């Protein structure tokens with residue numbers, strides 16, 4: 001049988017029909033991975049927020065030294 005590492009937690013997991021959750025080690029890891037996938041699909045605000053924070057040049061900031 002083929003053994004691989006669970007992409008979620010790194011535990012050894014089987015990659016054959018005996019493991020219905022392959023390539024994950026179990027139901028929990030598979031559901032967590034799916035949840036993160038959906039989170040990425042619908043959780044885009046996090047990324048746009050990051051871009052806003054990384055572009056301070058575009059933000060007119062009052063300079064107290066002027």
Ligand SMILES: [Zn+2]
Pocket residue numbers: 006007008009010011024025026029
């Ligand atoms: Zn796992």
